Amino acid sequence: xxxxxxxxxxxxxxxxxxSARVVARLKRRLGVKKVGHTGTLDPFATGVLxxxxxxxxxxxxxxxxxEKSYVAGVHLGVDTDTLDAExxxxxxxxxxxxxxxxxxxxxTAVAQFKGPQKQIPPVYSALKHNGVPLYRLxxxxxxxxxxxxxxxxxxxxxxxxxxxxxxxxxxxxxxTYIRSLAxxxxxxxxxxxxxxxxxxxxxxxxxxxxxxxxxxxxQMDDSQFNGQIIPMARALSFLPAVSADESMLGxxxxxxxxxxxxxxxxxxxxxxxxxxxxxxxxxxxxAAVVEYDETVxxxxxxxxxxx
Numbered sequence: 001x002x003x004x005x006x007x008x009x010x011x012x013x014x015x016x017x018x019s020a021r022v023v024a025r026l027k028r029r030l031g032v033k034k035v036g037h038t039g040t041l042d043p044f045a046t047g048v049l050x051x052x053x054x055x056x057x058x059x060x061x062x063x064x065x066x067e068k069s070y071v072a073g074v075h076l077g078v079d080t081d082t083l084d085a086e087x088x089x090x091x092x093x094x095x096x097x098x099x100x101x102x103x104x105x106x107x108t109a110v111a112q113f114k115g116p117q118k119q120i121p122p123v124y125s126a127l128k129h130n131g132v133p134l135y136r137l138x139x140x141x142x143x144x145x146x147x148x149x150x151x152x153x154x155x156x157x158x159x160x161x162x163x164x165x166x167x168x169x170x171x172x173x174x175x176t177y178i179r180s181l182a183x184x185x186x187x188x189x190x191x192x193x194x195x196x197x198x199x200x201x202x203x204x205x206x207x208x209x210x211x212x213x214x215x216x217x218x219q220m221d222d223s224q225f226n227g228q229i230i231p232m233a234r235a236l237s238f239l240p241a242v243s244a245d246e247s248m249l250g251x252x253x254x255x256x257x258x259x260x261x262x263x264x265x266x267x268x269x270x271x272x273x274x275x276x277x278x279x280x281x282x283x284x285x286x287a288a289v290v291e292y293d294e295t296v297x298x299x300x301x302x303x304x305x306x307x
Contacts, residue, residue, distance in 0.1 A: 006055035012211035038063035047200035066204030073197035083179035093191040118148035241278035
């Protein structure tokens with residue numbers, strides 16, 4: 001039997017299945033316990049779902065916070081309790097309002113959401129309140145609204161429009177809820193809206209064209225499956241990197257301070273947004289991830305992969 005490689009598998013998630021269910025099916029197919037996704041996609045959504053395999057699960061924390069891109073279909077004029085097409089209708093603007101709405105008004109409203117902003121998460125979400133998922137509380141009739149969170153939409157624009165349906169491309173920060181975005185666009189236009197469809201087209205620099213349908217993965221033998229696994233160094237390519245020689249690898253192996261062996265943080269620190277640094281071995285494989293601690297101006301180990 002071919003040993004499974006450590007890394008990330010990019011699944012093209014089908015509609016109608018939860019992210020947790022995707023993980024369960026991969027575990028069953030692979031016969032391993034260490035599989036985990038790196039950021040939930042709603043059951044109705046499709047597209048890029050990154051899953052860690054074996055040691056790849058240890059880099060999930062860095063992928064969860066990465067940039068994401070979507071193609072979103074928004075239905076104007078109808079609000080639902082879940083903010084998507086699977087919920088119960090709570091309000092409708094009616095045809096008269098929509099007939100007076102122009103495509104120019106819609107495009108202008110959508111464009112106004114580009115940039116940093118506060119966003120209220122859906123009451124039907126996996127976020128927790130006192131240890132209980134919000135969606136469970138909402139289904140019990142006791143919905144809890146979390147305070148607004150800081151997000152950023154780097155780019156957003158309409159790609160097609162046949163009112164009341166609007167399709168748009170969205171590139172955004174981690175933590176952005178596209179369902180909430182649909183709600184807010186509808187509110188801005190004064191007609192309400194919900195998310196009709198969603199496809200994640202990229203996550204942390206890994207695009208939809210690099211994914212494999214879940215059903216295909218389940219039919220592969222271990223050798224074929226290994227051919228689809230993205231190396232950890234490649235999966236974290238959005239983080240800055242330095243190459244290690246044998247002397248540095250020896251220190252990493254025993255968890256010793258790296259000190260002057262690493263470059264000054266000013267050479268790579270991204271305006272305080274990223275404090276993580278990849279260390280690659282001579283083959284280009286991921287040897288470790290370290291984090292710069294500005295308070296004491298030193299590097300701390302996050303995870304080590306040197307045997």
